[in-house]
Amino acid sequence: MAPKKVFGIVLAGGEGKRLMPLTADRAKPAVPFGGNFRLIDFALSNLVNSGLQKIVVLTQYKSHSLDRHVAETWRMEGLLGSYVASVPAQQRLGKRWFAGSADAILQSLNLLRDERPDIVVVVGADHVYRMDFHQMIEAHIASGRSATVAAIRQPIGLADQFGVIQVDQDDPTKIDAFLEKPKDAVGLADSPGEILASMGNYVFDADALVDAVLRDGQIETSNHDMGGDIVPDFVSRGDAGVYDLQRNDVPGSNERDRYYWRDVGTIDSFFDAHMDLIAPVPVFNLYNQDWPIFNQQTNLPPAxxxxxxxxxxxxxxxxxxxxxxxxxxxxxxxxxxxxxxxxxxxxxxxxxxxxxxxxxxxxxxxxxxxxxxxxxxxxxxxxxxxxxxxxxxxxxxxxxxxxxxxxxxxxxx
Ligand code: ADQ
CATH class of the missing domain: 2.160.10.10 (Hexapeptide repeat proteins)
Known part of the structure; x- marks a missing residue:
């Protein structure tokens, strides 16, 4: 089988209201993290370490420092056709901003038409974790489904912050129901205190994604949201699978951080994720040289x-x-x-x-x-x-x- 052409889209246009005042003057993916990283460096490092060579970052809200960071830190242009490019909202479909993450993709379809990929990996930009997307893409292709959602178990008390996945009883790789931020989630059968949460990372067959965002663009009542609208659309067609992060094995991970994923959307979770870095035996290890988290290289003297x-x-x-x-x-x-x-x-x-x-x-x-x-x-x-x-x-x-x-x-x- 010929290798598939894979294209990466990083959704980076959200406001991050719950991180105020850290997002008063910058987009959430540009918020500094861990001393010399920015939040987006985790998503981008995972994509680049997974072998993706063409990646766009869709931005709109207070994007200046984010655009500058992507341009200065993620200079892959010219390396055998590779690039990480920040693409601001351009009002290609009328005089309006991105109405939601799915609208961001709809308004950026010219990028897909240019590259004509087979597979599109769509990820959020504000999580701290390691993940090998190559392994997820392989599982997606093997499943034969058009959409695959990455997932991780989370405490049921957080269900209203996530897309909650229910899997098919006979086939646990198939999504039966997907509820975006439900108030009354039901716990997992084998662990009632937990739910299976969407990580906001998806793998799609490119054609199916294009069809889905075009269809969604016609629905006036839609919020044009990947989690709220596009994923449920695939689920309703019986065409969405789940990929549990537990299956992912990132080189150099240890027992503590192999299944680590933090949504740092609030001040408290942002703070806690930092404490995970500095514990003497860190819960998340920044010193894994086999799967580096890349960041800005500037000329600074040592501390x-x-x-x-x-x-x-x-x-x-x-x-x-x-x-x-x-x-x-x-x-x-x-x-x-x-x-x-x-x-x-x-x-x-x-x-x-x-x-x-x-x-x-x-x-x-x-x-x-x-x-x-x-x-x-x-x-x-x-x-x-x-x-x-x-x-x-x-x-x-x-x-x-x-x-x-x-x-x-x-x-x-
Ligand atoms: P949320 O994080 O609440 O839930 P959202 O606010 O849409 O969803 O943010 C997802 C990503 O899209 C972020 O990286 C954000 O910056 C970006 N984004 C948001 N609005 C955008 C816009 N208008 N244009 C461009 N980018 C935009 C999502 C899923 C849930 C899942 C959680 C996991 O919807 O199902 O459980 O992520 O954290």
Whole structure:
């Protein structure tokens, strides 16, 4: 059999409202993650490591930093016809933005007409995981069905955030019912506390996908959503299969992260996913060289840890510190520090995530907080210590007590 031509589409046009204020000024897939990655790097690394050579990223919402990141980091152009290209909404079908993820594909059908692939892999851009799509494509082809949905078990309490899959009793690879974000999901027969959730990653026969989005475009009542409309359409035709991530075996994975997948759509889940990185035995291992997560290569000096002017050594433990940082007599624990940060004498940064170019002054405290890019913590200032004070200063504080300080904010003592 001749090898199939595979085309990758990354859906990256969502607003990410639940990640505010981190998405006030950037698209969700461009939100920094893990010190020197952006969320989209996980989806793109998985596709590239799986051997895909032609990939487009469909963007629309506040896409400037996302477009720039894709252009600077994912430079595959010219390598034997390979590319990762960011494609903004272009209003090819009238003067309107993408009404939903399926409309994004409908408005981008010119890309499929140009490439004429056999298979299209469609993925979301805001999850942390490793997955070999080559294995999923093989399972899709072997199934003979037109659509395959990647799935993973999740706690039933999260059912209203996901597409929930029910499989056929006789053939567990066939989807019988697909409910998008149901309020009253039923647990799995062998594990009532769990559901089988769609990961928002799909493999389609190209022709069937084109037909489906064209059909959907004619339906006025449709939300034009991949999960809400396109997948149920394939299911209603008895033509959708499921691919459980448990079947996927990524080179270099360990027992802990082989079945790891996190939707980082909320501040709390974003925070938790960072804590998974820094555990001494990480729940998600960034140091797997067999399946690298690629990121921006910039010219930065190494991180430096020095005594302060009084000879205090400070300490940094259970943390990730990106290139370009300068820590002087500071205490950093269970934290992720992005590039170009300065942390001064006696400052304490505990259980926190700090984006690029933050300046954390002497004697200050940053506790269970997320500091966006260019935040300045004045000497002696405190964040994440007094909830009322944080809310009074206009910071977002989640129910679980994580304080978020927006881009460029200066926090006074
Ligand atoms: P959600 O993540 O809630 O659920 P959605 O908001 O449509 O669905 O986002 C999916 C992807 O599409 C994201 O990467 C987003 O950036 C992108 N996207 C959203 N609107 C877009 C638009 N108008 N143009 C371009 N891209 C857009 C989905 C599925 C569920 C599944 C979860 C898994 O619908 O069935 O369980 O993902 O997290």
């Amino acid at each position: 430096k840890f020095v005594r302060d002017a009084n000879g205090n050594t400070g300490s940094t433990v259970d943390s990730i510190v990106a290139l370009g940082c300068l820590l002087s007599g500071a205490q950093v624990e269970r934290s992720v520090i992005g590039p170009w940060c300065g942390i001064d004498s006696g400052a304490k940064v505990l259980d926190s995530i700090v984006f690029e170019r933050a300046s954390i002054g002497a004697g200050s405290i940053v506790n269970r907080a997320i500091l966006d890019k260019d935040v300045v913590i004045a000497p002696g200032a405190q964040v994440g210590v007094d909830r009322e004070a944080d809310e009074a200063r206009g910071f977002t504080v989640t129910e679980s007590g994580i304080t978020v300080v927006g881009k460029g904010v200066r926090v006074e003592a």
